[in-house]
Amino acid sequence: MTDAPQRLTIRRPDDWHLHIRSGAMLRAVLPLTARQMGRAIIMPNLVPPAVTTTQAEAYRDEILAALPAGSRFQPLMTAYLTDGTDADDLERGFRSGVLTAVKLYPAHATTNSAHGVTSIAHVVPVLERMQAIGMPLLVHGEVTHADVDIFDREAVFLETVLTPLLARFPRLKIVLEHITTAEGVDLVRRHGPSGRLAATITVHHLMINRSSLFAGGIRPHLYCLPIAKRESHRLALRRAATSGEPWFFLGTDSAPHPIGAKESACGCAGIFTAATAIELYAQVFDEEGALDRLEAFASLNGPAFYGLPPNADSIILERGGCVVPDVLDVDGRNAVLPFRSGERLDWRLLAE
Ligand code: NCD
Numbered sequence: 001m002t003d004a005p006q007r008l009t010i011r012r013p014d015d016w017h018l019h020i021r022s023g024a025m026l027r028a029v030l031p032l033t034a035r036q037m038g039r040a041i042i043m044p045n046l047v048p049p050a051v052t053t054t055q056a057e058a059y060r061d062e063i064l065a066a067l068p069a070g071s072r073f074q075p076l077m078t079a080y081l082t083d084g085t086d087a088d089d090l091e092r093g094f095r096s097g098v099l100t101a102v103k104l105y106p107a108h109a110t111t112n113s114a115h116g117v118t119s120i121a122h123v124v125p126v127l128e129r130m131q132a133i134g135m136p137l138l139v140h141g142e143v144t145h146a147d148v149d150i151f152d153r154e155a156v157f158l159e160t161v162l163t164p165l166l167a168r169f170p171r172l173k174i175v176l177e178h179i180t181t182a183e184g185v186d187l188v189r190r191h192g193p194s195g196r197l198a199a200t201i202t203v204h205h206l207m208i209n210r211s212s213l214f215a216g217g218i219r220p221h222l223y224c225l226p227i228a229k230r231e232s233h234r235l236a237l238r239r240a241a242t243s244g245e246p247w248f249f250l251g252t253d254s255a256p257h258p259i260g261a262k263e264s265a266c267g268c269a270g271i272f273t274a275a276t277a278i279e280l281y282a283q284v285f286d287e288e289g290a291l292d293r294l295e296a297f298a299s300l301n302g303p304a305f306y307g308l309p310p311n312a313d314s315i316i317l318e319r320g321g322c323v324v325p326d327v328l329d330v331d332g333r334n335a336v337l338p339f340r341s342g343e344r345l346d347w348r349l350l351a352e
């Protein structure tokens, strides 16, 4: 196509769902996100998790200290909800600006979620307080019962946990994180217009389906939770992300694990996309003929839901591509493998 745009200038995007860990891993991966994103919602599933305002504040300080000199990247902190969370502490954290949101992991749903909530009944007073003060709840939407097939865990969660939660807390602001199913898309469309439900969509769920996990052999680096679903769901997610509807926005769920922890008899869940996140999303939007909607998804819808202004500055993407970096060293002993490592992408983020 001769009239395809060669350059795209959009407001600087934000990542509304990001894992950056701590220590050497944090120092290795943070600069990659800080180069692209203005802000990111930082997941609290450290070992041990960041549960209180004080712990979230200490984690924020560690992140700020690890930023490259001159970076204006802003980490938006979350507290990890447990059966014992103190509503007063959350309110203090929210009102003082330390906390942006609270993360609900059903116990044992995913990496480092052993301290998660065992039943919504245990956190009703905390959710009531969050509803009263306008503090968003970010939800890992999967049930954890061993008798529910792994590919059905999101759909069952929507029906048995989220739908009753929406009925019980009609004004609680909820983000259904990293949706992977057509059912998730439908539910968010139903409740999105009231302003109380939105969803993040990862770029890997726009690019891979469950067959990708077994293409030619088992592909541990494509294993994440929620697990990728069949092709019809991937296509529903692509239509949702590129629709321009304001209740869908960017959240990479970039989740780095050392290569040895992925290539293992019992490998960890998590895909590391942060190195080229915006280039990957640009590729998807380009393939869908929706580059004109990338800015809404990446840079406008998220802040609007969270009641924040969009970033003031812009980024420039250029057609002509980039090669995804090879392994990223962490500490001389451990390394992380970026999604699509070594492959050529169609778009490139211009340096500042
Ligand atoms: C995340 C991680 O590694 O922390 N893993 C993943 O597969 N997405 C946890 C999570 O968000 O589920």
Ligand code: ZN
Pocket (backbone or CB within 6 Å): 017, 018, 019, 043, 253, 255
């Ligand atoms: Zn995550």
